[in-house]
Amino acid sequence: MTPAALASVCYCAALRKATRRVTAIYDRALDKHGISLAQYSLLRTIRRRGPISLTELAAVMELDRSTIGRNVRVVEKAGWVRPADSLDQREAAIALTENGAELLLRAYADWAATQDAIAAKLGAGGAEALLEVLAGL
Amino acid sequence: MTPAALASVCYCAALRKATRRVTAIYDRALDKHGISLAQYSLLRTIRRRGPISLTELAAVMELDRSTIGRNVRVVEKAGWVRPADSLDQREAAIALTENGAELLLRAYADWAATQDAIAAKLGAGGAEALLEVLAGL
DNA sequence: CTAGGTTGCGGGTATATGCCCTCATAATGC
DNA sequence: GCATTATGAGGGCATATACCCGCAACCTAG
Numbered sequence: 001m002t003p004a005a006l007a008s009v010c011y012c013a014a015l016r017k018a019t020r021r022v023t024a025i026y027d028r029a030l031d032k033h034g035i036s037l038a039q040y041s042l043l044r045t046i047r048r049r050g051p052i053s054l055t056e057l058a059a060v061m062e063l064d065r066s067t068i069g070r071n072v073r074v075v076e077k078a079g080w081v082r083p084a085d086s087l088d089q090r091e092a093a094i095a096l097t098e099n100g101a102e103l104l105l106r107a108y109a110d111w112a113a114t115q116d117a118i119a120a121k122l123g124a125g126g127a128e129a130l131l132e133v134l135a136g137l
Numbered sequence: 138m139t140p141a142a143l144a145s146v147c148y149c150a151a152l153r154k155a156t157r158r159v160t161a162i163y164d165r166a167l168d169k170h171g172i173s174l175a176q177y178s179l180l181r182t183i184r185r186r187g188p189i190s191l192t193e194l195a196a197v198m199e200l201d202r203s204t205i206g207r208n209v210r211v212v213e214k215a216g217w218v219r220p221a222d223s224l225d226q227r228e229a230a231i232a233l234t235e236n237g238a239e240l241l242l243r244a245y246a247d248w249a250a251t252q253d254a255i256a257a258k259l260g261a262g263g264a265e266a267l268l269e270v271l272a273g274l
Numbered sequence: 275c276t277a278g279g280t281t282g283c284g285g286g287t288a289t290a291t292g293c294c295c296t297c298a299t300a301a302t303g304c
Numbered sequence: 305g306c307a308t309t310a311t312g313a314g315g316g317c318a319t320a321t322a323c324c325c326g327c328a329a330c331c332t333a334g
Contacts, residue, residue, distance in 0.1 A: 009268055010163075010174075010178060010181075010248070010252065011159065011252060011255045011256075011264065011267065011268070012156075012159050012160055012162075012163045012174050012178070012251075012255075013174070013178040014267075014268055014271045014272070015152070015155065015156045015159055015160075015271060016156055016160065016174075016175070016178075017198070017199055017271075018152065018271040018272075018274045019149075019152045019153055019156040020199060020200070020291080020292095021199065021274055022148065022149050022152055022274055023149055023152075023153065023291095024292085025149075026147075026149045027292090036319075036320090037147075037149050037150070037153075038153070038319080038320065039319090041147060041149070041150040041153075044147075053282075054282075054283070055281080055282055055283080061154070062154055062157060062158065063157070063320090063321075063322090064321065064322050064323075065282080065283070065284095066283080066284075066285080066321085066322075066323080066324095067320065067321050067322065069283065069284065069285095070284095070319085070320075070321085071319080071320070071321090074318090074319070074320095088281090088282080088329080088330070089328085089329055089330080090281070090282045090283070090328065090329045090330070091281095091282065091283085091329095092282075092283065092284095111147070114149075115147065115148060118148045118149075118274070119148075121273065121274065122270065122273065122274075126270060126273075127148065129266070129270070130148065130151075130270050131146055131148070131151055133259065133263060133266070133267050133270070134151045134152060134154075134155040135151070135155075136258065136259065136263075137155045137158055137159055137255070137258065137259075157321080157322095160321095161322085164322090173289075173290095175289080175290065176289090190312075190313095191312075191313070192311080192312055192313080200290090200291075200292090201291065201292050201293075202312075202313070202314090203291085203292075203293080203294095203313085203314075203315080204290065204291050204292065206313065206314065206315095207289080207290075207291085207314095208289080208290070208291090211288090211289070211290095225299080225300070225311090225312080226298085226299055226300080226312095227298065227299045227300065227311070227312040227313070228299095228311095228312060228313085229312075229313065229314095
């Protein structure tokens with residue numbers, strides 16, 4: 001049997017299914033703050049990388065530039081992100097607002113609790129192992 | 138340090154990023170057949186589960202019913218899927234067409250090669266381990 | 275200092291995804 | 305047998321995602 005025949009389960013389909021499942025868990029935990037996991041992740045990245053251009057943000061998050069543009073538009077409309085100054089007139093640099101920073105603080109406990117729940121489900125060492133495997137993909 | 142503080146990397150964000158990356162790899166491999174990984178996976182499930190209702194298909198794939206409805210509409214328009222008979226008048230049962238079955242056969246080699254490439258990247262035992270971990274999520 | 279290439283974004287288009295509401299059909303209780 | 309409940313789809317709405325194209329601003333050769 002070839003390896004592929006052995007693995008009749010598609011790695012990609014399995015990844016996608018697990019991602020949907022896990023995303024739903026985080027989304028439910030963050031729902032009371034009016035934010036999705038994708039948005040929480042976006043804001044966290046913006047907080048860490050300070051004022052940042054859309055292109056650089058896209059590179060960091062490995063998302064298409066246009067995707068970043070649209071996603072940022074949503075959190076900007078919500079008041080969590082604002083345009084930031086930039087020397088390059090082409091650049092649309094953005095930064096976290098006070099409201100955005102406060103939201104991240106408010107939501108942190110729920111995010112962390114979910115992290116712990118996932119880690120517990122993965123068992124001892126499983127969480128680190130998962131992150132390592134995912135990073136290798 | 139709490140477990141959450143240790144794991145400053147969000148499991149969900151890591152999963153989502155890896156899934157985007159891997160999906161892009163499969164999508165590129167399947168592109169010459171005019172099909173995406175998501176569609177390939179959908180067709181494969183329809184082939185295996187024979188004529189099936191949208192609700193059952195949604196349950197099997199763990200997707201929202203409305204999502205399945207839309208995704209099926211796309212592959213149906215492409216001629217890979219057709220409506221099937223059903224006793225329940227409410228049900229929209231569907232089945233693979235000849236074209237759909239042939240497409241799956243044509244695309245198989247490229248899918249399998251991608252599977253092997255991913256397995257190689259994961260190393261010995263890594264692939265099985267990944268599937269096991271994902272199934273546990 | 276201008277011409278041409280480069281880079282940064284936005285918009286158009288399409289799929290993928292989920293939630294909610296509505297409608298039609300089935301099943302069930304009385 | 306009819307009223308109520310349950311089930312199956314579909315449509316509206318919103319976000320997430322990618323690709324391509326065009327425009328504007330930069331930058332660099334000459």
